[in-house]
Amino acid sequence: MKLEKLRNIGISAHIDSGKTTLSERILFYTGRIHKIEEVRGDGAGATMDHMELEKERGITITSAATSVQWQGYPINLIDTPGHVDFTVEVERSLRVLDGAVLVLCSVGGVQSQSITVDRQMKRYQVPRLAFINKMDRTGANPRRVVQQLRDKLGADAFLAQLPIGAEDKFAGVIDLIDMTAIKFEGARGEIVNRYEIPADLQDEAEEARAAMLESLSMYSDEMMEKLLSEEEISNEMIHKVMREAVLAGATPVYLGSAYKDKGVQPLLDAVTRYLPSPIDREIKGRDPKDESKRIELKPDDDAPFVGMAFKIADDPFGQLTYMRIYQGTIEKGASYVNQRTGRKERFSRIVRMHSDKREEIDSASAGDIIAVMGIDSASGDTYAVERDFCTLESMFVPDPVIKVAVTPTSRADADKMAKALQRFRKEDPTFRVFTDDETNEILISGMGELHLDVYVERMRREYKVDVEVGAPKVSYREAPTAAIEFNHKYKKQTGGSGQYGHVVGKLLPTESDAEGSFEFEDKVVGGRIPKQYIPAVEKGFRDSLTKGPLAEYPVVGTKIILEDGTYHDVDSSEKSFYTCAQECFREYFKKASPVLLEPVMKVEIECPEDFQGPVVGNAISRRGLITSTESRDGISYIEAEVPLAETFGYATDLRSMTQGQGTFTMELLAYRRTPGNVQEEIIAKKKQQLVDAK
Numbered sequence: 001m002k003l004e005k006l007r008n009i010g011i012s013a014h015i016d017s018g019k020t021t022l023s024e025r026i027l028f029y030t031g032r033i034h035k036i037e038e039v040r041g042d043g044a045g046a047t048m049d050h051m052e053l054e055k056e057r058g059i060t061i062t063s064a065a066t067s068v069q070w071q072g073y074p075i076n077l078i079d080t081p082g083h084v085d086f087t088v089e090v091e092r093s094l095r096v097l098d099g100a101v102l103v104l105c106s107v108g109g110v111q112s113q114s115i116t117v118d119r120q121m122k123r124y125q126v127p128r129l130a131f132i133n134k135m136d137r138t139g140a141n142p143r144r145v146v147q148q149l150r151d152k153l154g155a156d157a158f159l160a161q162l163p164i165g166a167e168d169k170f171a172g173v174i175d176l177i178d179m180t181a182i183k184f185e186g187a188r189g190e191i192v193n194r195y196e197i198p199a200d201l202q203d204e205a206e207e208a209r210a211a212m213l214e215s216l217s218m219y220s221d222e223m224m225e226k227l228l229s230e231e232e233i234s235n236e237m238i239h240k241v242m243r244e245a246v247l248a249g250a251t252p253v254y255l256g257s258a259y260k261d262k263g264v265q266p267l268l269d270a271v272t273r274y275l276p277s278p279i280d281r282e283i284k285g286r287d288p289k290d291e292s293k294r295i296e297l298k299p300d301d302d303a304p305f306v307g308m309a310f311k312i313a314d315d316p317f318g319q320l321t322y323m324r325i326y327q328g329t330i331e332k333g334a335s336y337v338n339q340r341t342g343r344k345e346r347f348s349r350i351v352r353m354h355s356d357k358r359e360e361i362d363s364a365s366a367g368d369i370i371a372v373m374g375i376d377s378a379s380g381d382t383y384a385v386e387r388d389f390c391t392l393e394s395m396f397v398p399d400p401v402i403k404v405a406v407t408p409t410s411r412a413d414a415d416k417m418a419k420a421l422q423r424f425r426k427e428d429p430t431f432r433v434f435t436d437d438e439t440n441e442i443l444i445s446g447m448g449e450l451h452l453d454v455y456v457e458r459m460r461r462e463y464k465v466d467v468e469v470g471a472p473k474v475s476y477r478e479a480p481t482a483a484i485e486f487n488h489k490y491k492k493q494t495g496g497s498g499q500y501g502h503v504v505g506k507l508l509p510t511e512s513d514a515e516g517s518f519e520f521e522d523k524v525v526g527g528r529i530p531k532q533y534i535p536a537v538e539k540g541f542r543d544s545l546t547k548g549p550l551a552e553y554p555v556v557g558t559k560i561i562l563e564d565g566t567y568h569d570v571d572s573s574e575k576s577f578y579t580c581a582q583e584c585f586r587e588y589f590k591k592a593s594p595v596l597l598e599p600v601m602k603v604e605i606e607c608p609e610d611f612q613g614p615v616v617g618n619a620i621s622r623r624g625l626i627t628s629t630e631s632r633d634g635i636s637y638i639e640a641e642v643p644l645a646e647t648f649g650y651a652t653d654l655r656s657m658t659q660g661q662g663t664f665t666m667e668l669l670a671y672r673r674t675p676g677n678v679q680e681e682i683i684a685k686k687k688q689q690l691v692d693a694k
Contacts, residue, residue: 003299004277006367007075008324010063010093012121013103014113015082015665018133020060022103022258023048023079029190029265030068030075032354036188038259048079048355053457061454063089063311065322065369066354073272076369082113083665085451087120088397088430092310092379094120095395096324096369099275100128101267102251106140107633110148112604112665118153123396127246127276129254130155131267135163136170136257139633146253158215160242160252161266162208164201173255173263174201176209177238182266189261212252213238219245239273246274278367283326285382285390288339295390297327299366304328305336308392309372309381314423321372322353326392328385329365330372338375339382339391348374379429397429399515401599401644401668403445404452405436405470406459413465417442420463424455431455445475448666449648474599474645476682477671478548479557480509480592488584489566490576500571501580503529503537504564507592512557513671518545519559529565529577536574537562540581549589550596551686556671558589596679597671599644604637605654607662612636614657622646623675641669 011019027033027048048064060081068075078097080090094100100121104114121128130149132142142163149157161173164181172183180194181201197205213233217224220241226233242252254270256263278299285306287293297306305328313320330336335346351358351371364370377383380394408414421433421444432445446452449472459465484507492499510519520538529537541560548555567577603624607615609631616626616638624642631637647666654662674682 003367004279005073005272006277007073007271007275008096008098008278008367008369009075009271009275010078010080010090010097010100010126011103012080012090012094012100012117013082014105014108014111014117015059016663017082017103017105017108017114018258019082019103020048020079022101022131022133022264023066023077025258025261025264026077026268027066027068028188029268030070032066032068052461053454059083061086061089062313063093064353064355065371067352067369070268070272075268075271078369083448083450085446085448085454087116087447087667088395088428089311090117091120091397092395094124094126096308096310097124097126098278098281099271100126101271102128102130104130104132104145104149105137106132106134106142106145106255107137107635108606109141109145110152112602112639112667115152116667118155127249128251129246129267129270129274130157130251131254131256131263133256133258135166135255135263136168136260138167139635140166140170142253142255149251149253155251156215156218156245156249157251157253158212159208159255160212160270161255161263162201162205163255164198170257170260170262173266174205174208175266176205176212177235177242179205179209184262184265189264192265215250216241216245219248219250243274247276247280278326283392285326285392288388288391297390300327301329301365303366304385304389305330305383306385306390306392307336307383309375309377309383310379310395312377312379312427314427318373319376320351321375321377323370323372323383325364325366325368325370327366329363331363332361336383336385337387337389338377339384339387339389340378341381342387345375345377345383347372378426395429398447398668399475400430400432400445400447401475402448402452403443403473403475405441405443405473406456407441407468407470409466409468413467416463416465417459417467420459420465424458441470443473447668449651472648476551476553476674477513477515477556477597478550478553478589478594479513479555479597480507480589480594482591482593483508484588484592486584486588488580488587490580490583491571492576493571498568498571499573499576499579500568501533501537501577502566503562503577503580503584505560505562507585507588508559508561509592510557510559513597515554515556517556517558518542521559521561523561523563524565529562529567530572533567533572533574533577534562536578537581540578541585543578544582544585544589548594549586550594551683552690553596555589556597596674596682598674598678600641600669600672601644601647601666602669603640603642603647603664603666605640605662605664607636607638607654607658609634609636611658611662612638615654615662618653618657622650623678642666643672643674644668 013019028036054061063080065078078093080093146157149155164172181197183193185191254267283297284294307323307325309321311322332350335344337344382392408417487504490501545555619640624640626640628639
């Protein structure tokens, strides 16, 4: 396998843009499957949606990997979910991929999840192509979508194709490089024929080609000179500059309708022609002995092995670890070192995945995406040939925003539930499990109602555990809003040596809503508090943050400046200063005008125009703020900011308001102050819960 020909690509998009349908066509045209299945909620389901739940609901829940060949180019393809609840699946896939295809709906255009995916692609600097799908839908408007790519995502986007006809008359595309019309013929569009451009589209095609060349000339001085002197530009030069532009961050846009079998093959040609191979990507690891030192990894089969476990899945035969190999080669049966634990582990079997089917292989080398059986790792672990060789930067994992209590209905189910929760936690870093100290309930937290729904359903099916699910709880946070000065003395005298600690300083609010956003500054001079006690003071304050004095929610956005204090030669100890700091925090935090912060969701609603009034009214009644409304072709697109606490059960309400025609998506926007009356209710409710628990 020539490395410069290998492509590792992912398909990502907003919900229902047609990612899985596109993946299915790619598998068919590359000869991987011989019959196309559709994504539909009747249990048949597409190849890449292999879980029963995915087939029933008609959505993608876990990313699925497969390997195909297109005209001599091997392609590792990962199909990712669109729901924000499963955002970690997209995150970990993009972390290890070299290129991506951003799929957009020709009518919906750039939607909320497209913006999230774009942010993820930029985070890992993944070059991409855009594919405007569903060109056969009423209201298809590719030029508007390209404009949205420029305006909303700040992308340097330009059309590389023009449509021939639109909506139900969509017949094919015009290639703006070699200026031919492409039609897709045969039973399933497998025959690609090229014709002359229809006369009525010739002028538009020339205009669009000129616009494309103008965009590309920004990436090549030579092309710019030729354009200015009005010389002919060869197709070879366009292909060369297009590739350079894509690697530099440009987004060429392709068109088609995956469902109608149109436009997929030219997209595959573009993937092999313009997206990077592992050789084009610069990957740097860290030296574990010296964090500031970077190690450049080369996709060389003979170099020492370095790979990253980016996804864990459990199956009947044990744990399956998906791995991207960045450098070197791995052999079946050989042992390699987990850089996090320092343990040597044997790779008993190496498999190439095709959705849920697997093909055994004896070795894999740089650039490959494979799965390993028989090792015990966590998502994001680095493997290498020896201890302390190199670590790769892990993925970004967002904080969960919602939690529910789960209770097994019988004692026998408790063990099975514990097993299930342990497995899910290992597979999915955004899924957390903990026990409530007061109520002793087991709480699970995640990215949204759908996320937790799916895991509860999987417990019932895969582990035969019957669980009762409590009402959803919101992860509120507490934060100070005023700066105050503190002066707290802790004295305890009981026979023998006593305890003494005294701290003086300031408590200030900071602009942060992330858990763990605590700052501590030591300004004590002249040994007023001995140096060995300062860490105990910091730990005392830090440990107080897990439960705030308001309603026992985590405290965020707080800075402590320790300025002074006193100590006692005999009675002072680390323990006494630790207790002093905790007492001080509990007493003084209440004086810093603390407020509750609540997660506010960005909600995008689509519904028929006739229902816009009731839908907007309902969003406002949920303490929502409408940020924009737009009507296109009889459909209303409403954007709102709604507190998470008010969104429970919204799916059912929206359906009943719109006769089943309304859909919505939501993602976390920010943490904001809770209104005073709501804050009082939450605090009163929490106090009642604590009384009941006792």
